[in-house]
Amino acid sequence: MMQPIIEVGQLKKHFGNVDVINEVNFTIKAGETIGLIGENGAGKTTLIKMLLGLEQPTSGTISVFGEKAGSRLARQKVGAMLQENTVLQSVNVTELLQLVTSFYAKPLPVSELLERAQLTHKRTAMTDTLSGGQQRRLSFAMALAGNPDVLFLDEPTVGMDVAARAVFWQQIEALRKKGKTIFITSHYLTELEAIAQRLIFLDGGHLVFDGNLSTLRTQYQGTKISLQTHVSVAALTEDKANILSVNQQENQVTLTVRDSDQWLLAHQGELAEFHQIKIQPMSLEAAFNELIGQGDRHANIN
């Protein structure tokens, strides 16, 4: 049985009177690959910074390898790629990686880091002459420097071109296969679908989903039905268990339902009152984004 290596309990973070993380609980086991998804401002970066010990929680507990986040032990075992590229000026790529590896007890060889980050051809380039995507890759090399057991990657592929992205995801897959624990944030579910067995969604600082992709699919992926009608929304959404979302603009109604056949069967008596019906499958991402949008509105009302 895999051991939990990170445990988060009743975690809260307020900035002033703004709740950024609200009562978040989860544990991470060794070897898991976790995708953390949420809109801008959902609290992803704040959560990662607390897991790294770079931000202090307002309340709640975080344990990393049985110790406080950011402890000496945790820093040896954890590598991170944050959103800002913190790259030292006036040194070349190799010198920077030599410096970073010197902080660790069991670092990876610089040549391997250069290769994994696709930067071998840039090994003698000054760090401030790198392009945005190359700096992102240098941050990746720095995250790997200590041969960490756990990797936190905050929107790692931003600024990378298509080819660099593809190689980057191959690297992540290779690290996953080696048994590394990987925690990645992204705005894009599609980018994580292939790699993350487990997905955690933050919405306004609330953990709204924590589970695997197939659970996510059965819970949220639906079919979109749009139509024009004077039939009331209440009547159209009577079978609550089948309705994922509903939107009405005058007589234009858009529903997302789990099972469109079941919905049509239930409403066959009203078909004469439906016009311009369109039925289309919805991508998981679109369905989930719609739900997250609803969660936001609920959060604002409460």
Ligand SMILES: Nc1ncnc2c1ncn2[C@@H]1O[C@H](COP(=O)(O)OP(=O)(O)OP(=O)(O)O)[C@@H](O)[C@H]1O
């Ligand atoms: N140091 C700070 N002081 C005050 N507010 C902050 C601070 N850091 C973050 N916030 C606020 O906390 C909220 C969550 O921010 P955070 O960066 O964690 O979100 P995110 O999900 O990572 O967003 P993005 O996708 O844009 O990176 C935002 O409303 C942000 O303005």
